[in-house]
Amino acid sequence: MFPNRYADTQIPFHLPASMVWVIRHLFLGQALLYWALSFFLLRHHHRQIKRFSATVEQIDLAWITFILFAVLAMTALWLLGKNYPLIAAIVPAGYFALTVFMAYHSLNQKVIYPVDNDQLVEVIDAITTPAAPYARLTDEQVQLLQNKVHRLVVDNEFFLDPLLNLPSLADKVGISTHELSFVLNQGFGKNFYQYINELRVAEAKRLLVHPDFRNKDIGGIAIYAGFNSRTTFYAAFKKITGMTPKAYLSSQQS
Secondary structure: OOHHHOOOOOOOOOOOHHHHHHHHHHHHHHHHHHHHHHHHHHHHHHHHHOOOEOOOHHHOOHHHHHHHHHHHHHHHHHHHHHHOHHHHHHHHHHHHHHHHHHHHHHHOOOOOOOOOHHHHHHHHHHHHOOOHHHOOOOHHHHHHHHHHHHHHHHHOOHHHOOOOEHHHHHHHHOOOHHHHHHHHHHHHOOOHHHHHHHHHHHHHHHHHOOHHHOOOOHHHHHHHOOOOOHHHHHHHHHHHHOOOHHHHHHHHHO
């Protein structure tokens, strides 16, 4: 907010020219490298969370994505401000606005992992090394576990629980989190997100054409099918069926 208190040419100590170059350039390079590593680590996290949760909005760490891009915008403002006086004039206000932006999204972040603390270590271990304890199971044993899981999930309609996650489903079907993760990945060839949302989309397709639900809006159908987010519902439905819920309903009525 007080740009005149600092100028890029002002170095508070008499340092060798090489050290001045390091201060002005290497630190920036380090920051950009750290930003890139953070971005790719966050992308990896986005892939991992679908292995234990069917609803990812609260745990996708979107607030960190906002922080990353705000920091990148600050860096761009700083670099452009060094070469363009008009941009330099708005740099302090830009820094302030971006800081408020980061604070807003950080404070609005909800609970990241909707599992108990004593379950969290088990969940992380299960999704990072799911096959290790069960790699020696025969195809017949895997098939038996697969049939057991699918029968219990479908018969008891566990997938309709909007708060369902990997450890809670493992408790419901009576196997460990490791076993369930192994069955989903090796038996079904799917992650938790794919498996549960395919069942929910199948239920939504049934409800969309059911006479008792003709007066329900699409959001209501999503809730009945086990989704607690319209965004997740539309994204899952479009990916699995290749069309939106409204388009599917129209195709069934024609």
